[in-house]
Amino acid sequence: MEPLSGFTMMHEHMHLDLSVVKGDPDTCLDCFEQTLAELKDLRAKGVTRILEVTNVGMGRDLDWIARLEQASGVRIVRSTGFYKEPFIPAIEATQSVEAMAAMMIDDLRSGRAEVIGEIGTSKNEWRPSERHVFEAAVLAHKATGAPITTHTTLSTLALEQAGFLVERGVEPDRVIIGHMDLGGDLDAVLDVLALGVNVGFDTIGKTNYLPDERRVAMLLELERKGLIDHVVLSQDITRKSQLKEFGGKGYAYLVDTFVPMLRQAHMKEASIQQMLEKTPNRILGGKP
Template sequence: MAATVNTVTGPISSEDLGKTLVHEHFMFGYPGYQGDTTLGPFDREEAVRVGVAVAERAKSHGVKTIIDATPNECGRDVEVLREISERAEIQIVCSTGYYYEGEGAPAYFNFRRSLGTAEEEIYEMLSTEVVEGIAGTGIKAGVIKLASSKDAITDYEAMFFRCGARVQKETGTPIITHTQEGTMGPEQAELLISEGADPRRCQIGHMDGNTDVVYHMNTLEHGVNIAFDRFGIQGIVGAPMDEARTACLIGLLGMGYTDRILLSHDTVNLWLGRPLRMPEQLQQLLANWHIGHLFENVVPKLRRAGVTEEQIETIFVENPKRLFDPLPVREAAGAAG
């Protein structure tokens, strides 16, 4: 039976997701950008214009749905997402959740943790945004976003993982994650499952930050899905080059994991705050970090390596649907391996 998926324009059937990019950002700002508004004011009209252009490029490749993974404290604006969705006629699923401790905004809930109230308050926030809506807009989050640090899940981050698993148990909402620099994939899976999360509804993200096949197998053995969702980000923040991650992906597909892998870019299409001044060398490294990269550059390489059209359809259409609408346990067990 199909599941109901919350989008920024209202609920849809999981059958209607279509071709999906599972981790992108129409706009993003590192916490602190709000203090730089004198020189980096927010231009809503520009945000919508850029978002529509990005959506149109994705649509030209057949994309029907984009999951915007922007955490609450990093510039998430669901009303801007709704306007982009309406103008571009594309489905957008927004997130509820907070970023990892090192680059998020931990002071707020760490202070409340010192008062002994944080964990229940985090649960209330996630649950309310999924069940009732976000900040009086009526827009409901369709996924729960969680994140961990390099080589650690901090005590602060673990609160969000526990609360996310709790909300998923109650609502069935998928969990998508951020792993930092190719670390903590198996540990994220273990923690979520220990807290009662359904592994079939969990997408462990940024796994392409690590090209060690054993790392991927150790994560997959928990029954979760993994996302190679940073294509185009290479040579910085510990990210491998696209050629290496593509080779790892082809190997995993050849080993029979097609049903458990999702693809995306983690693009930031508008940076909040002052415009970035990227060095020329960095611009060259990131030249393919755009919403069309997978379809224009990566998928052709997969085809040349023998990846079939059926596998590509599974990755972009069936696997996102399955994330929201997983197989019954008996069928899933029969399909394993």
């Protein structure tokens, strides 16, 4: 993947359907025109790429995404793999690790996807099918070199995820442990970073879980400790009600509101550029 100038949001969904399992129609994202309008706005504000982490069992629709990419001019990086229980399709959950890996490898080699993720664990619990997905992700990574991006449920099991991948020979800098901002626990973030992996502060704007001021404070501390080059940012929009059209903050909240909060708090411009441009280029295959 060529390095891009401009910002990359590293954990988003644009076509997603968790609504059947969750019993909540709000968790179905299929709003082409509304999403397109937001992406055009993002493009004008310097966001040139988005990592779309929706995979099989979450409502992934690669044709829909390709049309959105074409119409918006924003580069959309696609993902492969399986999410977490209860979203791993039953037929997949009973497959061998090798068969799961073969599906991911096929997606990656054919160019349908470039990243493995978001693969996840449950809250404080790593279920057998989720472990199989991680084992398959290791095989797919070794076969292709593709980055792996994860979902932690409320930041739980983050260190276990990172350890699992690194111990099995996954290149640490090709790993992003996701949703590390949700726990609000800087020590937990530092423990994960000590393994050499990257962390996602990727639920920005979800202030019902954690105030953004707390995210800013943690990021400033990571900057102070010289670790900001292993942090990526995003919002993880998963609901219709989070789109602008339906009264939400929208995908541009990160650039419109959160980045100014970082500047207000005297984060260095180079650090902002690192998280939003240089580190995404490094992980997604571009030159630093």
